[in-house]
Amino acid sequence: MKKAIHIFTALALGIGSACAQAEPPALKVCTAENEMPYANKAGEGFENKLAQYVAEQLGRKLEAVTWTDPRYFIRDFVDKGLCDVVMGVDHGDPRLLTTLPYYRSGYVFITREQDHLDLRNWDSPALKTAKRIAFAPGTPAETMLRAIGRYNDMFSYQQELVGFKSKRNQYVKYDNDKLVNEVATGKAEIAVLWGPAAARYVKASNTPLTMTVIPDDNKRADGEKVGFHYSTSIGVRKGEVALLEQLNKIVRDKQDEIGELLEAEGIPLLDEPETALSMN
Template identity: 85%
Template sequence: MKTTTRIFTALALGLGFATAQAEQPALKVCTAENEMPYSNQAGEGFENKLAQYLAEQLGRKLETVTWSDPRYFIRDYLDKGLCDVAMGVDAGDPRLLTTAPYYRSGYVFISREQDKLDLQDWNSPALKSAKRIAFAPGTPAETMLRAIGRYNDMFNYQQELVGFKSRRNQYVKYDNDKLVNEVASGKAEIAILWGPAAARYVKASATPLTMTVIPDNAKRADGEPVGFHYSTSIGVRKGDSALLAQLNNIIKDQQDDIEELLEAEGIPLLEQPETALSIN
């Protein structure tokens, strides 16, 4: 009789949880249609996995809302209520409310292990002698390549690396896996990329690659600092303080699980500065 009672109780609890989940509105998460390794429509990105984890922690079903242009999804999707959450936004992004950071990472130098390049910082001799350096325009890497006098040398090569260009809005895309493969294949000696964007492809490369986090002490020719380490948060629509608080609690209480997911991706994780640890 006791065994029967326990089984009945377990079933009742399971049904109760399923009912509660059904009553909760779906967690609508803005994700990119094809911005790997972050996310895609097939749910293969690490932000897809994190979004699923968040929905489970909240006891809600996950509904993904995909966007194709990164420049307007906050205005056209989040602000208009088409989704509730934006993954992988800069901590403190003024366009929305952001959680406490769930990770901090940095830009990296990528080279082949067999080349044994001594890449420590922007004064490394290998940056002066390399014939080809792969990077994405508009990033801190471009700023510093200009500062050390290597940008013009790479201009024609950079045009070969464009993976996509929209004639309508001139949105240019550089595929992270292609940039990493430039080094793996020997076409370029060095690639300079955002660590989380490169980690999956560095890890999967048949050619052993070295990934070195760039120090966060670089300066332009005029002495202005150039940042290479950044904290990443989850964003919600302005005014949705209740959801923000729930997400902050998950980040605080389940940080080990979140870091395990990121480490499985191979992402280099850095310590958060004290100012970034306060929850807004």
């Protein structure tokens, strides 16, 4: 009898071990510790939600691997194998393999509804007369403000908008909610921001705000095009072709569900160019 019990126990342990081995590994997703509205450590960003959805579709548990500095996380986390997936990268980012785009959006003008500003493009008269225009440096907004001769007018005001400066390498951060709030409170007449970065705060504002997608036909003073519409993909480490194909299948098959998550955030969504859809 004891021998039978021992055999049964051994079989049970063997089955349990086999089940444990069959469970797929967690999907390690590189995510920002505090880069809202995209992601934070508490999982409150829209990219946190998208990562959870992708992990569920793959039948894997989500493991968030957080980073603090956006400049180095691909080198220090992805390339070293500390995470498998990066949400929200530019389609075609040369540092990674990128999936088919799961959304396309653009930069927007943000104004108060009550001000009735007729903002259609960078030639709009309101941009010439506005006393304060909120924007983040290093973006297409800065390039076009220089092109229309308004950058120097905003230089001192821009320094007031800095929300964070690190002690290491002087990494400067501009908080998206603060920039939107500048318009909501009337401190600035206009803000120019990446639509997905602003949408949550525009939607939540007690002061009704308007987002106008900026056309993608802008040029610098020297005639070079300045892009204002971009496609966003999921990134994986180079060489991880099998994972890339799995993710592409999710993007293709679950586009409606992904779109619902993005629309709930209030993100302005644009049609994808045929060239991007045919890649990968």
